[in-house]
Amino acid sequence: MNSSFIAFATHYGVPLETITLILMLPVVVMIIAFFRQVIGIKAFGIYTPALIIFAFLGIKSGSGSFWGGIKYGTAIFVSVIIIGTLARIFLRQFRLLYLPRVATVISIVALSTLVILIIGGIFQRTGLASVSIFPILIMITLVEKFVAVQIEKGSKSAIILSAETLIISIVGYSVASWGRLIESLQNYPWVVFIAIGITVLLGKWTGLRLSEYFRFKEIMKNDYLDQKK
Amino acid sequence: MITWIRKSSGILGMNSRNLSYIRPHNLKKAKHLADDKLRSKTRLRKCGLPVPELIAKITSWEELDNFDFSTLPNSFVLKPNLGLGGEGILVVYGKKKMRNAWIKADRSVVSEDDLKDHIRNILDGSFSRTHTPDIAFFEERIKLSKVFKPYSYKGIPDVRVIVYNNVPVMAMLRLSTKESEGKANLQQGGIGCGIDMATGTTTTALQGKTKMIEYLPGTRLPLSGIKIPYWKEILGMAIKAQKVSGIGFLGADISIDRDHGPVFLELNVRPGLSIQVANTEGLLKRLQRVEGLKVKSVEHGVRLAQNLFGGEIEEEIEELSGKKIIGTVEKIKLIGKDEIEKEVEAKIDTGAYSTSIDTDLAKELGFESVVNEFSKIDLSEYNIKPENEKKIKKDFMDKYGKEIEGLEDVGVIFSSSGSSIRPMIKLKFIMDKEEVSTKVNIINRKNLKYPIIIGKKDLKKFLIEIK
Numbered sequence: 001m002n003s004s005f006i007a008f009a010t011h012y013g014v015p016l017e018t019i020t021l022i023l024m025l026p027v028v029v030m031i032i033a034f035f036r037q038v039i040g041i042k043a044f045g046i047y048t049p050a051l052i053i054f055a056f057l058g059i060k061s062g063s064g065s066f067w068g069g070i071k072y073g074t075a076i077f078v079s080v081i082i083i084g085t086l087a088r089i090f091l092r093q094f095r096l097l098y099l100p101r102v103a104t105v106i107s108i109v110a111l112s113t114l115v116i117l118i119i120g121g122i123f124q125r126t127g128l129a130s131v132s133i134f135p136i137l138i139m140i141t142l143v144e145k146f147v148a149v150q151i152e153k154g155s156k157s158a159i160i161l162s163a164e165t166l167i168i169s170i171v172g173y174s175v176a177s178w179g180r181l182i183e184s185l186q187n188y189p190w191v192v193f194i195a196i197g198i199t200v201l202l203g204k205w206t207g208l209r210l211s212e213y214f215r216f217k218e219i220m221k222n223d224y225l226d227q228k229k
Numbered sequence: 230m231i232t233w234i235r236k237s238s239g240i241l242g243m244n245s246r247n248l249s250y251i252r253p254h255n256l257k258k259a260k261h262l263a264d265d266k267l268r269s270k271t272r273l274r275k276c277g278l279p280v281p282e283l284i285a286k287i288t289s290w291e292e293l294d295n296f297d298f299s300t301l302p303n304s305f306v307l308k309p310n311l312g313l314g315g316e317g318i319l320v321v322y323g324k325k326k327m328r329n330a331w332i333k334a335d336r337s338v339v340s341e342d343d344l345k346d347h348i349r350n351i352l353d354g355s356f357s358r359t360h361t362p363d364i365a366f367f368e369e370r371i372k373l374s375k376v377f378k379p380y381s382y383k384g385i386p387d388v389r390v391i392v393y394n395n396v397p398v399m400a401m402l403r404l405s406t407k408e409s410e411g412k413a414n415l416q417q418g419g420i421g422c423g424i425d426m427a428t429g430t431t432t433t434a435l436q437g438k439t440k441m442i443e444y445l446p447g448t449r450l451p452l453s454g455i456k457i458p459y460w461k462e463i464l465g466m467a468i469k470a471q472k473v474s475g476i477g478f479l480g481a482d483i484s485i486d487r488d489h490g491p492v493f494l495e496l497n498v499r500p501g502l503s504i505q506v507a508n509t510e511g512l513l514k515r516l517q518r519v520e521g522l523k524v525k526s527v528e529h530g531v532r533l534a535q536n537l538f539g540g541e542i543e544e545e546i547e548e549l550s551g552k553k554i555i556g557t558v559e560k561i562k563l564i565g566k567d568e569i570e571k572e573v574e575a576k577i578d579t580g581a582y583s584t585s586i587d588t589d590l591a592k593e594l595g596f597e598s599v600v601n602e603f604s605k606i607d608l609s610e611y612n613i614k615p616e617n618e619k620k621i622k623k624d625f626m627d628k629y630g631k632e633i634e635g636l637e638d639v640g641v642i643f644s645s646s647g648s649s650i651r652p653m654i655k656l657k658f659i660m661d662k663e664e665v666s667t668k669v670n671i672i673n674r675k676n677l678k679y680p681i682i683i684g685k686k687d688l689k690k691f692l693i694e695i696k
Contacts, residue, residue, distance in 0.1 A: 037244055095346060098355045151355070152316060154417075206245035215506070216240050218441055222509040 005189050016186070021054070023185045023192050024176050028053050030195045030202070031172045037202045040211025043165040044145045049172065052077065052142065052165065055135035056173040062131045066177050070170060072131055076113070076139045077169075081162050083112045084143035088150065098151075102144050109143050239511030241502060250393070250516065254477025255498045262474055263496040264358060266310050267366060269474065276473040278466055278493045281306070286366035293348055298329045298341045301367060305331075307347065309356040310364040315414050317356030319347055320370060334383040371494075372487040376458055380445055382406050387484040388424070388457060390467040391500055391512065393477070395524035397464045397534040398515040400424040401507040402431055402457060406446060415503045420445075422452050423508030427539020429460025435507040459491045461531055466493055468530040552692045553661045558679070564657040565594025566635065573680055575660070577693055581684035583640060584667060585651070587674035590681065596654050600671060602633040603652040613641060613648040621650065640670040658683075663690050 010016055032049050035041045043049050052073070059076075060069030087108040091101055113136060150158040175181065184191050208216070241250070255263075262269050270280050284305055287293050303324040309317040321331035321339060329341040350356070351365040377386045384405030391399045401421040408418030415421050415437065422431035434452035436442050444451055457463070467481035470493060480500025486492050505512050515538060524530045561575045563586075571594060588600055606629065611621050618641045625639045638653040651670035658665055660683070667687045674680055 040243075097350065097353050098360065152313075204248070206242070206248050208240060208242040209244065212240070212242045212502075215439060215502075216511075218435075218439070218506055219240055219509050219511055 003187055003189055006186055019189075020182055020185060021057070023189055024057075024182075025050070026192050026195045026199070027181070027185075028172050028176055030199045031175060032168055033199050033202045035168050035171075037205050038207075038209060040209030041164045041168060042161060043168045044142075044149065044161055048142055048145050049165050049168045051138050052169040053172040053176060055138040056169060057176060058135035058138075059131045060173075060177060062135070066174075069173060069177070073135075073139075073169070073173070074166065076131075076136060077142075077162075077166055079116065080109055080113070080139050080143055081146055083109050084146055085150070085155070088147055102147050105147055106140060106143055109140050113140060239514035240505060241512040241516065243502065245513065246502060250478040251499060254393075255479075256475070256477075259474055259476040260498045263476060263498040264311055264313075266308060266312070266495070267364065269496050272473060273470060273493050273496075276469065278469055278473075279489060279491065280493050281371060282369040284367040284369060286310075286364055287348055287352070288364045290349070290352060293345060293352070298344065301329075301331075302369075303331075304370045305367045306370050307344065307351075307365060307367055309351040310366060311354075311357035311359075311361070312351075312363075313356065313358050317347075317351055319344075322370070371484050371492055374458070374485040374487045376455075377404075377485070379450060380404050380452075380455065384419075385484050387482050387494055388463055389421075389497075389500065389504060390464065390481045390483065391504060392467045392471045392479045392481055393516050394519045394522060395468050395471060395527075395530045396519040396522065396537070397426065397467050397530065398519060398538060399504055399508055399510075399512055400426060400464075401504045402455065404445075406436070408437075415501065415507075420452065421503060421507035422455065423504075423510070424457065425539050426464075426537075427535040429457040429463070431455040431457070433507065433509045435503060438503060439506065441506075441509075458485060463491050464531045464534055465527050466491060468527045470496060472527075552690055553663055554694050555661055555691045556694055559660050559683075561681075561683075562659040563590075563594060563681070564659070565591075565596065567595055569593070569595050575658075575681045575683050576679040577688065577691075578682040579685045579688065579693065581682055583653075583684040583686050584656075584669040585642075585672050585674070585682050585684070586656070586669050587677075587680040588671055589675070591654065591671045594656070596635055596671070599633055599635045599652055599654055602629075603636070603671075608650050611650060613643075613650065615643060617641075625650070637668050642670065642672075658687075661691070665690065 006016065006019060009019055028050055029046060032043070032046050035043070036046075056069045056073040059072050060066060063069065063072060084105055087105045088101075090108075091104055096104065146158055146162060149161055213220075262272065267283070267286065270283065274280050284302065285296070285300070287296055301324075304322050305320075307319040307321075312318065319333070319339070321333055323332045324330070325332065325338065331339045331344075333339055348365045351363050354360045354362045357363040371385045373381055373385055380386065382405050386402060386404045389401050389403060390397045401423055403415070404420040404422070405414075406418055406420055415435070418437050420434055420436045420442070422434040424430065425432055431453050434442050436446070442452065463483050466483055467479070470481050471477070471479045474496050476496060476498055478498075478500070480497030482494040482497060484492050484494050502512070518537060519533070522533065524533065555577060557577050559575055559577060560572060563571045563573060565571070571590070573590065586594075591597075591600055611617070611625070613621070621641055622639055630636065633652075635654055636652055637655050640651045640653050642649050642651055649672070651672050653668045653670045656667060656669045658667075665687050669681075
């Protein structure tokens with residue numbers, strides 16, 4: 001039973017798929033905000049993980065299964081980052097300026113992806129090739145963010161942030177593929193305001209993040225000793 | 230879980246730093262000033278704060294083409310104006326003979342072309358916060374101060390002071406290590422030593438993000454107890470910088486130059502949180518303590534910082550030993566005959582056995598008769614030698630002890646300035662709230678700086694700190 005709002009919108013030609021994805025966006029960004037403010041997982045900001053989650057969703061609708069989204073999504077994500085890193089190391093000797101350098105890296109990653117798709121095709125692994133092209137393009141451009149972080153904060157931080165981005169993306173993707181949630185959004189679109197409300201509350205949250213309990217454990221130990229004394 | 234939350238209440242987390250401190254106290258204008266190194270440099274200098282000397286700046290490709298690299302000194306620092314977190318900074322220590330090439334800390338050589346490349350990257354915005362075009366500038370390199378020499382690996386240590394409401398609330402000494410490649414940045418593996426705010430002495434130390442250490446890696450040099458020179462000046466400079474920059478929640482970076490003393494390095498509008506781990510103490514409770522205080526002057530702010538957030542080391546020692554810590558000169562209150570009180574400065578002299586006071590001071594304390602009577606006695610009959618000490622004392626007291634009222638004993642003193650027999654009287658004094666009852670000898674100290682020296686016999690309740 002779809003709500004009257006959804007019925008109204010679909011009646012005038014807005015596809016249900018589009019409405020669901022748009023309503024899903026506030027939920028997805030709420031999850032990313034929650035990871036940052038309460039758990040303390042940073043990832044590449046909010047834009048990149050959100051895009052990747054939708055890329056995963058796109059791959060899922062292409063491959064037809066929930067696990068297909070995770071499998072191919074992660075595979076593309078990891079290979080883009082590996083190729084991006086290699087390309088960056090290779091380009092170091094040419095001493096290019098920042099923007100042209102990133103542009104070259106993206107081009108190399110794009111061509112390599114094409115090669116991977118063809119090789120997959122030769123070995124009859126068509127799952128990856130059947131994935132629609134836009135999610136793949138989104139993932140390729142992600143390499144810009146990765147290279148930028150690598151330059152600014154070093155490879156170690158870039159790898160940690162990528163791993164965090166992947167974790168958030170998988171969690172966000174799982175939530176966004178949850179049938180119950182999709183149904184609720186379709187039946188009761190106002191549910192989205194709950195997500196927005198939680199996001200606003202997260203913006204006022206001044207407590208310690210989960211990760212900070214580990215970071216500051218020495219201080220807590222010290223305070224504990226003080227109290228005993 | 231509840232005890233966890235209670236224990237963590239004094240710690241400043243990222244969320245609360247951003248929302249409760251940076252947002253309301255560091256306004257956009259102040260942030261822009263801090264991010265613009267050249268502008269903050271001029272502003273700080275105008276207000277009388279010492280900053281590293283600017284050598285030259287390059288604002289465009291044309292300027293770079295026309296720049297004469299041979300005008301650069303042997304050592305300098307090349308920085309991007311809008312650089313972030315120490316990125317894009319190049320330091321050279323010496324110049325190659327005969328050509329325009331310089332030597333970096335790791336002994337690698339930087340040619341003029343390398344410099345030009347680096348400058349082009351800076352101009353292009355590779356290191357700026359928003360990747361917008363930037364300015365490159367050369368400034369004087371700070372020289373390593375002797376105090377820090379054993380602790381420094383290639384970089385110059387600096388002191389980070391967090392200032393809030395015109396009170397320095399927490400500080401740490403940052404040291405560069407091999408892991409941090411000469412950068413004193415904790416994220417890159419540098420060391421942060423917590424600092425006792427009262428004395429400017431280091432306490433606990435942190436390497437990287439979470440590793441607590443006691444010794445400098447690879448050595449047996451303890452990281453606690455490093456006394457930072459110019460401590461009060463550094464605190465004062467940090468407060469002044471807050472006043473002139475308008476940054477309400479400020480991280481002030483101050484270094485110490487071998488020749489010029491403290492030098493202001495950088496204003497920071499987003500000070501990191503690891504300073505808490507280095508000090509093993511939460512910042513939030515300190516910030517809350519100075520909230521709303523009326524700070525009248527820079528000196529007042531320094532005093533508040535020292536009183537509120539320091540003294541732990543001294544208190545700890547006092548607690549452990551039950552002894553008071555005093556300096557080499559202390560104000561004391563003397564209580565003489567008929568409760569006559571007098572306040573004087575006393576020299577603490579562990580080289581002397583007993584306490585000596587000046588004749589005039591003894592008179593003022595009501596011992597005039599003793600002094601006068603004693604001076605009438607002919608002392609030449611005594612042969613003053615160590616082996617005769619007991620005999621002299623006994624003979625003298627038998628002869629005059631009852632005659633002179635107030636004379637408790639005589640002292641036979643053998644000192645570098647000659648040996649003498651001195652009258653001794655009973656006296657009480659109060660030093661650092663401790664009362665001491667003792668016998669002191671009287672001697673003419675007219676030409677000496679302090680009218681009284683306290684000898685080791687009367688110092689049993691104290692520990693002496695040499696400053």
